Amino acid sequence: MKALVYEGPGKMSWKDVPDPVIQRPTDVIVKMDATTICGTDLHILKGDVPEVAVGRVLGHEGIGVITQVGSGVSQLAVGDRVILACVSSCGKCSNCRQGLYSHCLDPEGIPGIGWIFGYMIDGTQAEYVRVPFAENSVYRVPAGVTDAEGILLSDVLPTGFEIGVQYGNVAPGDVVAVIGSGPVGLSAVMTSRLYGPSKIIAIDLDQARLKRAADFGATDVVNSGEKDWKEQVLALTDGLGVDVAIEAVGIPATFTMATQIVRPGGTVANIGVHGKPVELALNELWISNIDIAMGLVNTNTLSMLLKLVAEHKLPAEKFVTHEFTFDQVLEAYDVFGNAAKYDALKVLIH
């Protein structure tokens, strides 16, 4: 089959590799209909994630059709059209039983935790993919859901919802601020309204992204490049700060911004993938009665979000700005890697 292979820092190629095969009774093989690219893939490509071996097939998002099932798979069948969760999990260990799929205890010796596609094992930017622990890691797609919608359920929508909105404890009437209007930030913007907030404030440096945020459901936007951005945010509250501040960038400055605009009793939810430690002003915050939550997506809300997408209650299709075929995958990387230039959000590769 063809697949996108990591060839070392800065290098990748779309080339022939052996077809994946069933390795354990709980595996399935999926023929991919569509995949997409995540910011993490760009980090890997740069060489920032040294655990990724040369020769690894990239990608952790995807939708396709099952072509083979392992002998222990009873609840899935060949021909099922499924979404692949970006997190693989056994569904049986003590963490999985509590829905903490991101920290599956890996009882069968697969290296790494929940996230393994395109990282510890071959990923989804390929014609075929082997999916471990398939019964807990793929989800049947209801009729009427397109590839462009379904692909968002692999990672982006659950991440914004679980880590941003749920960990953030968004509640009816809340004022929510989302720092960063990339795909995951916009997911938090879009899914926040499932808990009835009064305001969803998008904060970003880029006016074009803020405009898009408004289209995704932000009720207000603030450009953090402006000197008085913080005052602008507070003016949208009762003066005490936002109930929930969602960090969706992954750098120290934006994390600090989140701690500065949250009200006493509020929550900071960190979605961003950080590469450096941050300074936490505990000398000021110890008295603030705030909560700081963080984590990798569990995809334990994937089914529920998929149901809402199928019923047209979450416009997932809005994320896809560009489409490519599999053999145009390098071009897709170029567009996604220069998102500002191309005004790109998510690219669909099919």
Place this chain on the structure above:
Amino acid sequence: MKALVYEGPGKMSWKDVPDPVIQRPTDVIVKMDATTICGTDLHILKGDVPEVAVGRVLGHEGIGVITQVGSGVSQLAVGDRVILACVSSCGKCSNCRQGLYSHCLDPEGIPGIGWIFGYMIDGTQAEYVRVPFAENSVYRVPAGVTDAEGILLSDVLPTGFEIGVQYGNVAPGDVVAVIGSGPVGLSAVMTSRLYGPSKIIAIDLDQARLKRAADFGATDVVNSGEKDWKEQVLALTDGLGVDVAIEAVGIPATFTMATQIVRPGGTVANIGVHGKPVELALNELWISNIDIAMGLVNTNTLSMLLKLVAEHKLPAEKFVTHEFTFDQVLEAYDVFGNAAKYDALKVLIH
């Protein structure tokens, strides 16, 4: 009356000051039966808290009898024996209505937030105290509760329970670690068992304090001066870390320790009062699905804890190691300020 007056950094005196008077309809005046000293008082005395004016009466814990009530007070009467919550709160603002007394919105213009005694207004190390917002800030003492028990309800027991145990989400079967075996750490140790943990691990540098921690309910103790302290803690778990790590010291090193021993999906609850920022290893922790909680006590569980103390289900009296009369208050400060030397925990001044 006599009161302990702050005279500037390093200086205080027990001397005559004017009796407090009712200033607003919601005030009461309490004749103090007993008070105690908190670590915060030592900080103030050193001059670390510049907001405290020279001439301020110190102290924020106490028990006594009401001698006067303001015209708006209908649910308290002269002669009521009451515990003073260390936090004063109106009970009516939007924060108070949600039990967030620590961040009372202060609708009547009293400076500062919930904690004001011995800080923004005269405190409890005195013969008489004016208590603002008394109906929400003092609690009637059931028969049979001694001063040595009741004094613990002002601050120490609710702080350990609310900020350590409740914010820490302690649940039946959990392994809980409490870093620091001073009064507030021991309060977290003692009150943890209200949520049925399987293990309560006390962590401290001082063997004498660890011994006391065992007497307060710690099932295991670990001396963090030992090189392999972390391995010792993990060996008391399933290897993944503790469910709840409670920080009860207030320095960067102990906060970092808490983040290092908490398991994926667990909680760090910070009780310590910090004087400096801390470095948070978000580059490692972003993926950990942990929660970091912090805050000032609300005393919204004071009534409940007082009921358990009255029914002899929480041995609050264990905290008091030394007793003094009011005119020995300077001696009490010496003992409390040199707790290790005197093997002191809480001192009762009556």
Place this chain on the structure above:
Amino acid sequence: MKALVYEGPGKMSWKDVPDPVIQRPTDVIVKMDATTICGTDLHILKGDVPEVAVGRVLGHEGIGVITQVGSGVSQLAVGDRVILACVSSCGKCSNCRQGLYSHCLDPEGIPGIGWIFGYMIDGTQAEYVRVPFAENSVYRVPAGVTDAEGILLSDVLPTGFEIGVQYGNVAPGDVVAVIGSGPVGLSAVMTSRLYGPSKIIAIDLDQARLKRAADFGATDVVNSGEKDWKEQVLALTDGLGVDVAIEAVGIPATFTMATQIVRPGGTVANIGVHGKPVELALNELWISNIDIAMGLVNTNTLSMLLKLVAEHKLPAEKFVTHEFTFDQVLEAYDVFGNAAKYDALKVLIH
């Protein structure tokens, strides 16, 4: 002043009565701008509620302007435009501190529990009203909120939301059924979406009411007069039943309907005011892992809902179908008492 006075079963009159006066320091007097009629008022008028004395001024909903404040009132002022919560509560007792205003422990000896207007004390269908415990029982109206919107916050919107939606544990993706499309049922329909359900099914016998339910946000409607109504409801689920069944009628048949359509693990939330016991099929339901919740509104979400109304996120104004002046109050009763004939929902009297 003029007021609507209960004269015994079936009799009432709009007549002169003495103006209300401040009785306790926590009272305020409100000049009413608008009031409305509730189903409960009709019951009282029929004589079904014998505790209501002849001579009682009726009504428990209203909006107006404060004209006098008691000496203990510091957070409200003459001239404030306020909504009167239908439930009066001291805000200080142990129940009120937990937000259980409906069961205020009544520390100052006012007879009855939370609901007292037009029941144990004179009500709101009058030119002036005395409001006990005013600081916890009236809410300032933000600019831009009309009488027709504000009047809904006294009772209807909080009741549907607190007892139906919150007690019902509505969660994102849920299928919610609301049995009964009167004002409170429609309030549950409208406010359900604050928790992001996938479907809101309105169930009623009357096709006109079902049509209105769709306008209020029901995604599906089922006429319970049809033989296969239950099958129709189940067909809108995965076959196992609804996640939340809200009863908003108050008769045994509709309560039983709710228990028949709820799925294992789901919740029945009873809003209806019942006059008779019901048979609960515990022989079938003991194994169902359902929860049955019920209660009187606390109005502890009034502020939050009011904020959403002020921001035009809840179209409260939809409830008002007819308007009258105070001296047409008897006519208003006729219309509201014959709602089907006049296609009436809520009547505004101003």
Place this chain on the structure above:
Amino acid sequence: MKALVYEGPGKMSWKDVPDPVIQRPTDVIVKMDATTICGTDLHILKGDVPEVAVGRVLGHEGIGVITQVGSGVSQLAVGDRVILACVSSCGKCSNCRQGLYSHCLDPEGIPGIGWIFGYMIDGTQAEYVRVPFAENSVYRVPAGVTDAEGILLSDVLPTGFEIGVQYGNVAPGDVVAVIGSGPVGLSAVMTSRLYGPSKIIAIDLDQARLKRAADFGATDVVNSGEKDWKEQVLALTDGLGVDVAIEAVGIPATFTMATQIVRPGGTVANIGVHGKPVELALNELWISNIDIAMGLVNTNTLSMLLKLVAEHKLPAEKFVTHEFTFDQVLEAYDVFGNAAKYDALKVLIH
């Protein structure tokens, strides 16, 4: 092998039957070390449960050693000593993923819901048992846990804890009443203290059972045969009722008792297996803001409780009052069926 076989109403025999065999890849076979008898077995024996076919092996509790594993079983091995949960569940369906094992959606066509042993399939009062969905339905036994302790984890301890204590929302400081001091009621008594209640009141008609309840952790006992039993219960509260009323009998009278002693804002948790509908006084209770919970055990807390038993924090061994060998099983039934006469609680058959 030998097994206890149901031969029709009132008849059973300990006799030779074919050994169980692996039927599906997720099955295991367990050689039983010990089993016990539940009240439900007595009902089946009487013929009250017509779904139970003649020839069925009885029993749903047990502990033993795995002798064979199906081809799809990777996390269990021959030789593992395991406790059999009384509820069998796939662990993968949408209900199981939420911990609602009692309502496993049964994706592979096994008739019945979660509880199937000794009901829809052959049970545990036998030398060998086939366990479906074994990876989610058996639990490895830590070293040091005896059969007499472990057997309690199959059903009794999780049932009292999950349906009584957790569904009852027991919280620190609560007053809890448990109606009925049979095995499941005593389990609720014993496990209540995992949530730090201030009082645990056992209510029963039998003074000997009440005495045992005190030994299991009841702080107070009330004989409901006494005319003023209700006043006695209320006198142990602040006069308003208990926070949590747990029904552990299963008849209308005791359910009604629970609704009569619960305070406003409290919870009734029904554990009892009911054979008849009950009358619910919704005409009085609609205004009470109570919650009524009920259900079949999920055993999703089995691991946690087992950990506490292994650490000697729950004295599970107290339940076993009589021991028998497998070939004395009929005698064991006689003793358990005449519990009052023999002062029996649980019988261990090994």
